[in-house]
């Protein structure tokens with residue numbers, strides 16, 4: 001049986017292996033050779049055991065299709081891929097909500113091996129062709145950029161509105177870059193100097209936590225996934241404002257629900273988003289994620305890559321098979 005190199009997660013331990021079987025490609029799926037992969041906060045949470053998962057870690061990638069029996073035209077194409085593999089038959093799928101498929105598997109997160117490997121398998125319907133002008137170092141950001149754009153699928157942002165992003169890490173930076181395109185009055189709470197600098201280089205205004213005024217923001221995006229971040233967001237949003245939760249939380253967060261009722265706050269949970277506009281923004285260079293790349297490790301040093309990504313204030317760490 002053909003084998004490959006991969007980063008295997010089991011019992012909160014990541015191990016590099018060179019004898020992992022190649023993923024099987026059921027009908028309708030394509031085998032993709034990974035060109036470049038990105039480490040995200042979800043990977044770190046899986047390693048810490050916040051969600052049960054055993055198998056190959058990773059879900060952000062750009063790759064090249066090497067085998068696609070049902071759709072051979074894909075072979076040789078450079079692609080990115082949506083991470084939720086949907087059944088196509090359940091109520092959520094039939095209603096056009098495939099990311100909420102009741103029987104979904106999720107690349108490197110739930111019952112499907114991920115991308116910190118030489119090869120992955122995904123349904124052909126999940127794949128998107130990457131325009132030639134978009135380099136691998138930018139294309140690898142398509143998935144988190146799509147997640148950032150999901151906010152604008154859910155909340156209409158007027159150019160006159162005051163919008164605050166809490167958190168200027170990997171995701172917060174992409175959220176800020178996409179929101180800046182709306183022309184809204186945008187500010188970003190950044191803790192680390194280099195995070196502030198990345199934003200200011202793009203003309204995006206930053207704030208420190210102490211400068212946040214109580215209940216003045218129309219829309220607040222919480223992108224830290226920490227209780228402290230949530231409380232800051234709650235403090236900043238005005239009555240009848242919108243609070244968007246863009247990160248998952250480790251464990252449970254204490255919330256004063258009555259204050260949300262009294263202030264008539266709209267809470268919006270936000271997860272995976274649309275790939276086509278993310279790829280368009282990369283192609284048109286309206287967003288540029290490449291300055292966020294902090295390091296790139298070979299797959300054989302993948303454990304170091306994951307340790308690096310977990311450092312406080314670390315930006316994007318890539319893995320190259």
Ligand SMILES: [Zn+2]
Pocket residue numbers: 040041042043059060144
């Ligand atoms: Zn992710």
Ligand SMILES: [Zn+2]
Pocket residue numbers: 086087088089090091092093094101102103104
């Ligand atoms: Zn389904």
